Amino acid sequence: MTGIGLWNIASQDPDGIAVVDPDGHVVTYGELAAEADRVGRGFQALGLAPGDTVAMLLPNSADLLAAEFAALETGLYSVPLNWHLTAAEIAYILRDSGARVFVAHGRFAEVAAAAAAEASIPADGCFAAAGGVPGFRPLADLGAGASDRPAPRTLGALMVYTSGTSGRPKGVRRPLTGADPDTVPPVSLWFFGLFGLEPFDSHVHLCCSPLYHTAVMNFAVISLQLGHPVVLMDRWDPHDMLRLIERHRVTHSHMVPTQFRRLLALPEKTRTAYDLSSMRVMIHGAAPCPHEVKRRMLDWWGPVVVEYYAASEGGGTLISAGDWLARPGSVGQAWPGSQVRVLDPDGSDAPVGQPGTVYLQMGETTFEYLGDAEKTRQSWRGRMFTVGDIGYLDDDGYLYLCDRKSDMIITGGVNVYPAEIEGELAAHPAVADVAVFGIPHDEWGEEIKAVVQPEWGVTTGPELTSELLEFLTGRLARFKLPRSVDYVEELPRDPNGKLYKRLLRDPYWAAQHRAI
Structure with a gap:
C-alpha cells in the first residue's frame, strides 16, 4: 500500500490524480510535489529560513496548493489572503505578518501591486501567477533551473488571519514543531x-469555498x-456543485449554511x-445553521x-445527523481528547442549561494572536x-450555541x-437571509x-414587516421581537x-456618537 503524505504518494504513484483545477485541468501527485519543491527551493534561494512568512493572494488553484506545500516543507508560515479585501487591508496583513514574499494572481493585479507598494515588499520578493502583476516577477521563475528538493526540510504552519468581523484581523500563530x-x-x-x-479508500474531496x-x-x-484527490471550485455555484459531485464521484466536502x-x-x-x-x-x-435549513x-x-x-485556534465539537435530530440546535459533544466547558463571569462552570462563555481545550495546543x-x-x-462564543451544555454534555459575546444585545438589562x-x-x-443586532435606544x-x-x-414594505x-409572535418572547425591520438586496x-x-x-x- 502506498504510504501517506504528498511526497510519499508522489514517489510511489506519480501519475495519481492530486488536483482537478476549476478549469478541469488535472494535476498529478508527481507534478504537485515537483511544483512544491520548486517553489520551496525558490523561497530558500531568497534567503527565507524556518519561521519566516510568505503571503499568497491566489484563487483556488493548484498554484495555491503548491505554494502552501512549499511553505509546509521549508518551515515557513503561510498566510493565504482573502482576495475580497482592499489594497489597504492586504497591506496591513503583509506588514503585520512580516511577510518576506508575496505571491499574487493576475486577476488581482491592481490590488496586489498597490498592497505590495504600501507594505514596502521588496520587488525581489513579489511573484505573480497567471497573467502577471506590474512589478512582480513570474512565479515560474521562482526556484527554476534545478531539480533537487529544498534543504533543509522542516514542517511549517498555516497562519490564517481572523475574519476581522470586529476590529483589525489578527494572525493565529502556532509554534513550529520541527517535524519531518x-x-x-x-x-x-x-x-x-x-x-x-x-487514507485512500476511493475518497474524493470537493473544495467549494475559498x-x-x-x-x-x-x-x-x-x-x-x-x-484523496481534491476537486477545486473557483466561484461556487450550487448547480455546478451537483454536477461535479456526480462527475467526480465526490465522497466528502465542507460547506456552510x-x-x-x-x-x-x-x-x-x-x-433531483x-x-x-x-x-x-x-x-x-x-x-449557525437555521433548524429548518x-x-x-x-x-x-x-x-x-x-x-x-x-x-x-483549535478544539471543537461534532454531532451526527441522528444526534442532531434528537437534539435540534446542538453542535455536539467535545471531540475525543478535547474538552468543552461553559464558564460564568467568575470562571466557575455554569449550571446545565445556563448560558456562559464557551471555552475549549485540545491536548497541549497553544497559539498566540500575532x-x-x-x-x-x-x-x-x-x-x-x-x-467569545456564548452557549450552554445539557445534561449529556452536548453544546448549544447562543451567540458571540460581541453580538449579544442588552436591552432593558436583559440579555438577548x-x-x-x-x-x-x-x-x-x-x-x-437575515441579521439581527442591537442599535442605540435612549431608555x-x-x-x-x-x-x-x-x-x-x-x-x-410595512405589510411584509407586519407578517414577519x-x-x-408565539415563537419568541415579546421582549425578543425586533422593534424594526430593514430590507437589503444582499447581506x-x-x-x-x-x-x-x-x-x-x-x-x-x-x-449616536455624532449626535452626542
Missing part, C-alpha cells in the same frame, strides 16, 4: 477519522496527504437530476450531513481558550441572543433591529458564510 514534512501529523489522521475518512479559510485549506491539505440555502433554492427538477450517492459525509460548520438538507441528503463547531499580547492573554484561562431570532426569522418563506440601552434579505420576487413580526457575507454584522450595525452607533 514527509510524516503526516497524527492529528490529521485523527481529525479525519472523526468523520469516518480514512482556500484562504482555515478549515477549507486544512480539509484540502489533509485530503491530499491521505491520498449559506451554501445549503442556495442548494435548496434550486428548482426541484435540478436538485444528479446522482449524489457517492457522497459519504457532507461536513458543515463556520456559521438543516432539516431540509437531512431530508434531501440523508445522514451524511454532519456538523461540527471549531475555531481556527502582535496582540493582550488579546492572547484575554483568550486564555489556564489551558483553555475562548473565541440575535442568533435565536435569526434562526426563527430564517424559517419564514419570504426570508432568504433601554439597545433595541433589536432585524435586517432581512428577501427571497427573489418578494415585495418588501406576526410570524415571530454582507464572505464566501464562507461569515456575516460582517459590524457593517450593518456600526452606522447606527456612529450616528
Whole structure:
C-alpha cells in the first residue's frame, strides 16, 4: 500500500490524480510535489529560513496548493489572503505578518501591486501567477533551473488571519514543531477519522469555498496527504456543485449554511437530476445553521450531513445527523481528547442549561494572536481558550450555541441572543437571509433591529414587516421581537458564510456618537 503524505504518494504513484483545477485541468501527485519543491527551493534561494512568512493572494488553484506545500516543507508560515479585501487591508496583513514574499494572481493585479507598494515588499520578493502583476516577477521563475528538493526540510504552519468581523484581523500563530514534512501529523489522521475518512479508500474531496479559510485549506491539505484527490471550485455555484459531485464521484466536502440555502433554492427538477450517492459525509460548520435549513438538507441528503463547531485556534465539537435530530440546535459533544466547558463571569462552570462563555481545550495546543499580547492573554484561562462564543451544555454534555459575546444585545438589562431570532426569522418563506443586532435606544440601552434579505420576487414594505413580526409572535418572547425591520438586496457575507454584522450595525452607533 502506498504510504501517506504528498511526497510519499508522489514517489510511489506519480501519475495519481492530486488536483482537478476549476478549469478541469488535472494535476498529478508527481507534478504537485515537483511544483512544491520548486517553489520551496525558490523561497530558500531568497534567503527565507524556518519561521519566516510568505503571503499568497491566489484563487483556488493548484498554484495555491503548491505554494502552501512549499511553505509546509521549508518551515515557513503561510498566510493565504482573502482576495475580497482592499489594497489597504492586504497591506496591513503583509506588514503585520512580516511577510518576506508575496505571491499574487493576475486577476488581482491592481490590488496586489498597490498592497505590495504600501507594505514596502521588496520587488525581489513579489511573484505573480497567471497573467502577471506590474512589478512582480513570474512565479515560474521562482526556484527554476534545478531539480533537487529544498534543504533543509522542516514542517511549517498555516497562519490564517481572523475574519476581522470586529476590529483589525489578527494572525493565529502556532509554534513550529520541527517535524519531518514527509510524516503526516497524527492529528490529521485523527481529525479525519472523526468523520469516518480514512487514507485512500476511493475518497474524493470537493473544495467549494475559498482556500484562504482555515478549515477549507486544512480539509484540502489533509485530503491530499491521505491520498484523496481534491476537486477545486473557483466561484461556487450550487448547480455546478451537483454536477461535479456526480462527475467526480465526490465522497466528502465542507460547506456552510449559506451554501445549503442556495442548494435548496434550486428548482426541484435540478436538485433531483444528479446522482449524489457517492457522497459519504457532507461536513458543515463556520456559521449557525437555521433548524429548518438543516432539516431540509437531512431530508434531501440523508445522514451524511454532519456538523461540527471549531475555531481556527483549535478544539471543537461534532454531532451526527441522528444526534442532531434528537437534539435540534446542538453542535455536539467535545471531540475525543478535547474538552468543552461553559464558564460564568467568575470562571466557575455554569449550571446545565445556563448560558456562559464557551471555552475549549485540545491536548497541549497553544497559539498566540500575532502582535496582540493582550488579546492572547484575554483568550486564555489556564489551558483553555475562548473565541467569545456564548452557549450552554445539557445534561449529556452536548453544546448549544447562543451567540458571540460581541453580538449579544442588552436591552432593558436583559440579555438577548440575535442568533435565536435569526434562526426563527430564517424559517419564514419570504426570508432568504437575515441579521439581527442591537442599535442605540435612549431608555433601554439597545433595541433589536432585524435586517432581512428577501427571497427573489418578494415585495418588501410595512405589510411584509407586519407578517414577519406576526410570524415571530408565539415563537419568541415579546421582549425578543425586533422593534424594526430593514430590507437589503444582499447581506454582507464572505464566501464562507461569515456575516460582517459590524457593517450593518456600526452606522447606527456612529450616528449616536455624532449626535452626542
